[in-house]
Amino acid sequence: MAAEEAAEASLAQLTPEQRQPGQEDGDEENPEGSGGGSETAALNGVVVSEKVESNNLDAEVTESELETEEREREEESTKESDSNILDVSSDYPREKHISIQRHFADLEKLANLKEDEKKPCPLCSEEKYKACYSHKLHRHLLNFHWKVSVEFEGYRMCICYLPCHPVKPNLIGDQTFSKMGAHYHCIICSATITRRTDMISHINRHVNKGETESRFTTVPAPKYSHEVLKESATDVRVLPNYSTPQKTDSYFNPKMKLNRQLIFCALAVLAKEREPIECLDAFGATGIMGLQWAKHLRSSVRVTINDCNEKSVAMIRENCHLNKMKVKLNAKEEDGDEAMGDGEENTDTIEVTKMDANVIMHLRSFDFIHLDPFGTTVNYLDSAFRNVRNLGIVSLTSTDISSLYAKAQHVALRHYGCNIVRTEYYKELAARIVIAAVTRAAARCNKGIEVLLAVALEHFVLVVVRVLRGPSPADDSARKIRYLIHCQWCEERIFQKESNMVEENPYQQLPCDCHGSMPGKTAVVLGPLWSGALFNAGFLRRMYFEAVQYGLDEAQSLLKTIVCEAECTTLKHYSTHASWEETKQEECGVYIKTPNTSPESYLVHGKRKSDEVIRNTNKRQKAENSSEHPAFYYNIHRHSIKGMNMPKLNKFLNYLSEAGYRVSRTHFDPMGVRTNAPLAQFKTVLMKYSTPTGGQAE
Numbered sequence: 001m002a003a004e005e006a007a008e009a010s011l012a013q014l015t016p017e018q019r020q021p022g023q024e025d026g027d028e029e030n031p032e033g034s035g036g037g038s039e040t041a042a043l044n045g046v047v048v049s050e051k052v053e054s055n056n057l058d059a060e061v062t063e064s065e066l067e068t069e070e071r072e073r074e075e076e077s078t079k080e081s082d083s084n085i086l087d088v089s090s091d092y093p094r095e096k097h098i099s100i101q102r103h104f105a106d107l108e109k110l111a112n113l114k115e116d117e118k119k120p121c122p123l124c125s126e127e128k129y130k131a132c133y134s135h136k137l138h139r140h141l142l143n144f145h146w147k148v149s150v151e152f153e154g155y156r157m158c159i160c161y162l163p164c165h166p167v168k169p170n171l172i173g174d175q176t177f178s179k180m181g182a183h184y185h186c187i188i189c190s191a192t193i194t195r196r197t198d199m200i201s202h203i204n205r206h207v208n209k210g211e212t213e214s215r216f217t218t219v220p221a222p223k224y225s226h227e228v229l230k231e232s233a234t235d236v237r238v239l240p241n242y243s244t245p246q247k248t249d250s251y252f253n254p255k256m257k258l259n260r261q262l263i264f265c266a267l268a269v270l271a272k273e274r275e276p277i278e279c280l281d282a283f284g285a286t287g288i289m290g291l292q293w294a295k296h297l298r299s300s301v302r303v304t305i306n307d308c309n310e311k312s313v314a315m316i317r318e319n320c321h322l323n324k325m326k327v328k329l330n331a332k333e334e335d336g337d338e339a340m341g342d343g344e345e346n347t348d349t350i351e352v353t354k355m356d357a358n359v360i361m362h363l364r365s366f367d368f369i370h371l372d373p374f375g376t377t378v379n380y381l382d383s384a385f386r387n388v389r390n391l392g393i394v395s396l397t398s399t400d401i402s403s404l405y406a407k408a409q410h411v412a413l414r415h416y417g418c419n420i421v422r423t424e425y426y427k428e429l430a431a432r433i434v435i436a437a438v439t440r441a442a443a444r445c446n447k448g449i450e451v452l453l454a455v456a457l458e459h460f461v462l463v464v465v466r467v468l469r470g471p472s473p474a475d476d477s478a479r480k481i482r483y484l485i486h487c488q489w490c491e492e493r494i495f496q497k498e499s500n501m502v503e504e505n506p507y508q509q510l511p512c513d514c515h516g517s518m519p520g521k522t523a524v525v526l527g528p529l530w531s532g533a534l535f536n537a538g539f540l541r542r543m544y545f546e547a548v549q550y551g552l553d554e555a556q557s558l559l560k561t562i563v564c565e566a567e568c569t570t571l572k573h574y575s576t577h578a579s580w581e582e583t584k585q586e587e588c589g590v591y592i593k594t595p596n597t598s599p600e601s602y603l604v605h606g607k608r609k610s611d612e613v614i615r616n617t618n619k620r621q622k623a624e625n626s627s628e629h630p631a632f633y634y635n636i637h638r639h640s641i642k643g644m645n646m647p648k649l650n651k652f653l654n655y656l657s658e659a660g661y662r663v664s665r666t667h668f669d670p671m672g673v674r675t676n677a678p679l680a681q682f683k684t685v686l687m688k689y690s691t692p693t694g695g696q697a698e
Helices: 002-013 017-031 031-043 057-082 106-113 132-145 197-210 213-217 255-275 290-302 310-322 357-363 378-386 411-415 426-444 471-478 537-549 553-568 579-580 610-624 651-660 679-688
Strands: 149-154 155-157 170-171 175-177 225-232 234-238 277-281 302-306 326-329 348-355 368-371 393-398 449-458 461-467 481-488 493-495 523-530 664-667 672-675
Touching: 031 132, 106 132, 106 213, 149 197, 175 393, 213 426, 225 255, 234 290, 255 277, 255 290, 255 368, 255 461, 255 537, 255 553, 277 290, 290 310, 290 348, 290 610, 310 326, 310 348, 357 378, 368 378, 368 426, 378 393, 378 426, 393 426, 411 426, 426 461, 426 471, 426 481, 426 523, 449 471, 449 537, 449 553, 461 471, 537 553, 553 664, 651 664, 651 672, 651 679
Parallel strands: 277 302, 277 368, 302 348, 326 348, 368 393
Antiparallel strands: 149 155, 170 175, 225 234, 393 461, 449 461, 481 493, 481 523, 664 672
């Protein structure tokens, strides 16, 4: 070490002219040492030999050129990455890749769709997807790009097929084949990633490192970034992730528009019976449902919108001001000068509360309660029936479809205490499960129910019931909860008889003989389920009248089908004026003034009912039960005969009706047939009017 230090000191004393030859000699004698020295010099940022006249000149010039090229590449990559991430200094995002969009409409604008003109896909190369007309391009963008996108902070990173992510070339002989692969562009770091799962993991790593906070959360979002949606002449301001419940505080689902229309029609019918009525939207979110009630029904209703989330309550207040409604908070009315604006003549007031749904239903009584939590409603049924007024209405929307539709049977057993399997009539089974839970909750509060409407569609199960106060209606309703015997071979089904005695052979109750002809156990017991009617025809006709009056087109078509289903008929001729007055008094427990009714039949709402009213109600209930619609339905495709062409559905309904059976279509299944005919007779009629596949008559 001392010798090396002395040599370095002696070299330092030499002049540059004297040191250069010595340096070259040292390089020739010890090339390894020169390599180490050049590396040390490079690390220290020193240019070693700028004036070299040997063969090393070309190599050094090449190294300098490479350094400049690398610097240019780094500058270009930083520019690209800066253009692909959100700008922190401004409220607007910087220029990003075209595959990153907020809404599907923006992607369509990018494609510039025009009728009668072929357009290429903006996210695919010409080799991948040729130019086509607008309807095909719309379907391509939706299915191949938008539905497989990755969502983050309100943006959608769609899959991209443009030549921006080259795949490694494959060498086959002397030819080189290279292709462009599908990939995603990261909105944070502009990286290109091929797989969707890897992209999701990549985004999660950014979130775990906290890299999104400086780019997204620290920048205050402008108020005008909130989108304003309009539904049924009501404007609501929503957050960017309004369609994702896990990522937003105020959830708004446009697919539930039909659900909101049906609930509005039910409330409008109740408002015609007595006014004003106090109604509660227990889970307000954006407040769209309560705003529609107050805006259209006005002084007939006193609306209370509740939510336990503070941000949702603030959003509800903003939406009330947006629709020029006064807001009452904590029993004190706001100064509505700013909220009223141009609509000073509008004196409608909405009360907005921030409570747990169970708490507000325990503290106050209402005439109309709607429950729409995210998932099951069983946690709120006891509170809903505790203080609801006599002859009031409780409507509830259950969105726990996986358990109700027998995909998660253990969850159905845990929430509803019900044993179910997947059947052809699984949607009606789900509705009867929910009604059974509602009946038990009402009976615990000494109240009975009358089912007015039960709808089960793709995304939700809606049940609307009227509350009948007293132990006698509670007992009558509780008796309608029974078990169902379901044959797993032919899918015949029947409710168990109302008896406490143990059946020696419960298979005898089934109309089929599968137990005798098939080995082993052929049937299962499902339930407990609601065995009564699912619809009230009189109430449904009045709902249809309200749907026509307010121009709710989607609800009109569904209510037509349900009215025919409730009456078990195929007729669809309605007179919205003449039949209205005739059907006003068709409802259980409620008597409404019509030209044909006498003053003695009017019901004064209160806690007690007279003996005469109770006797009339019981008589009419027995008369209605005799004409009650049949339980469950059969799918015509499920029971078709192999090698035979079955008749059209409408013709088959006529054939069953001519055979003397009650028959109708059902909203639960577009190919379902609700009939009181046994399954054996159903198959006999289907076989009789089916033709062989070849087209020849049998």
